[in-house]
Amino acid sequence: MSQNSDTLTVTEDYIKTKDNITLRVCTAKAQAPKGTMFILTGRTEYIEKYDQVRDFCLRQNLNVVVFDWRGQGLSTRVAQDAHLGHVHDFQDYQTDLDAVLDHAALAGCDGPRYMLAHSMGGCIGLRRLVSKSDFDGAIFSAPMWGIAYNWFLAPIARRVAAVGCALGLSYNYAPGTGPQSYVLETDFADNNLTNHRPTWDLFVKQVTDTPALIIGGPSWHWLKQAEDEMHALAQCASPNIPSAVILGTCEEIVDPDRITSRVACWTSGSLITVQDGKHETLMDDPKASDDLMAQACAAIGIDVT
Numbered sequence: 075m076s077q078n079s080d081t082l083t084v085t086e087d088y089i090k091t092k093d094n095i096t097l098r099v100c101t102a103k104a105q106a107p108k109g110t111m112f113i114l115t116g117r118t119e120y121i122e123k124y125d126q127v128r129d130f131c132l133r134q135n136l137n138v139v140v141f142d143w144r145g146q147g148l149s150t151r152v153a154q155d156a157h158l159g160h161v162h163d164f165q166d167y168q169t170d171l172d173a174v175l176d177h178a179a180l181a182g183c184d185g186p187r188y189m190l191a192h193s194m195g196g197c198i199g200l201r202r203l204v205s206k207s208d209f210d211g212a213i214f215s216a217p218m219w220g221i222a223y224n225w226f227l228a229p230i231a232r233r234v235a236a237v238g239c240a241l242g243l244s245y246n247y248a249p250g251t252g253p254q255s256y257v258l259e260t261d262f263a264d265n266n267l268t269n270h271r272p273t274w275d276l277f278v279k280q281v282t283d284t285p286a287l288i289i290g291g292p293s294w295h296w297l298k299q300a301e302d303e304m305h306a307l308a309q310c311a312s313p314n315i316p317s318a319v320i321l322g323t324c325e326e327i328v329d330p331d332r333i334t335s336r337v338a339c340w341t342s343g344s345l346i347t348v349q350d351g352k353h354e355t356l357m358d359d360p361k362a363s364d365d366l367m368a369q370a371c372a373a374i375g376i377d378v379t
Contacts, residue, residue, distance in 0.1 A: 085181075086121075091144070091173040093166070098148045099141040099174055101181050104132050109186035109210070109376070110178060113140035114171070116193030116218070117159055118256065118289040120147035122280055127190065127356055130367045134378055137183045141174050143167060143194075146289045153245060157253035159292035160245070164303040167198045168205075175208065186210040188376065193328060193353065194218045197303060203313035211316045211374035213367075216353050219336060220304055220329030228329075232305060235298040244295035251291020255281045258288075266326040269350065270358040308332070312340040318373035319343060320366065322351020344373050 084102045091097060100121045111131045113124050121140050128138045142149040145161055153160035161167065175187075189212040191199030196217020203212060223231050238244075247253070257265070257277045268274055281287050292300070319337050321330060337345040346369055348355045356363050368378045 087177065089173055089177050091169050093169060095144045095152070095166075095170070096150045097141055097144065097170055097173060099139065099177055100128075101178065101183065102128055102132055102138040103182075104135045104137050106135050107137045107183075107185060108135050109188055110137040110139060110183040111188045111190055112174070112178070112209075113138065114189060114191040114195030114199045115140065115143065115147075116195055117292065118146060119192070120280075120287045122287075123277070123357070126360060126363065127367065130364050131190075134371065134376065136188070136376070137178075139174060139178045139183060141170070143198075144170055148286060153293065155245070155253065157288060157290040158245065158247065159289050160296050161299060162295075164198075164201075164299045168202065171198065171202060188212065188374065190215065191217060192356070194300075196328075197300065197307065200307055200310075200313075201303065203315060203317075204307070204310045207313075207315075209315065211376070212313075212318075213370045213374060214317065214319045215356055216321060216325055216328050217319065217333060218300070218304070218328045219307065220332030221300070222326055222329050232298075232301040235294060235301050238294040239298050244293060244298075246294055247291045248294055248297045253290035255288045255290065257281060266324075266352055268352055268354045268357050273354070273357045304332075312336060312343060314342055316374040317343040318346055318370040320346045320348060320351075320355055320370060322348040322353065322355045324350055324352050327353045346370060346373070 087099050089097050089099055120142050124140050128140060131138045144150055144166060145152045152162060187209045189199050189209045192215040196214045197219060199212060203209060258281060262271055262274045265274060319333060321333050337343050355366060371378050
């Protein structure tokens, strides 16, 4: 976690959830806050990855709260294999979010609450918005409302995940994955996260310098939980709050069709398409990423300077 002169205070805390899981939370206070942006990170991610986004929000006089979900970052790992991406129940992520919101309130993060939810965080965030009304606006970045599978697997993925768990594979890595970090086993030229080499090099440096941040592939059980949750959310109406959805034209991790079909009938939602953008459109060239954040913030009613 790096500090920035735009902040009055940047604090890192370890908090407990109601089921006794320890979460790492970073709270950054703006000079004249007009609300708080809560960053809901994706699977395998961690606080440090969002320093650039955090600093943009601070310049807009938004407090920022970003945290590590259970099972990743420097929060409690919930599987015996610390590199396994695992959760017992997707609802547990809502328990994490409850604890973070309570912590932010105690830290004095008053005013409107906004959500910036990336990938897996987009799935968790959408569940929050259709279940409760404790946010005033939301930005979704490549939200995981469906996973991008090969054409032959897509129609049966949910069933395959259920069968794998029934066969006793719940704590095994999902097919084609293992314990290694994606950025340590993939060449930049072949990556599907970012087009920006300095950003990619930073990802590599972060997990090399702090190996405790590393998460490998998901468990079969995580995959089943994710598939069940995405299926359930697909049956839910979109929430009636200002929302902006960012999607790159070269997205290969989440299912673009699930995203565009929801936004097409979302009265208070808008789609921002990023030409040639990969999965991490907010982590490309800093100027382009800041412009993208400005566009998304304006779309949900945040005054941008």
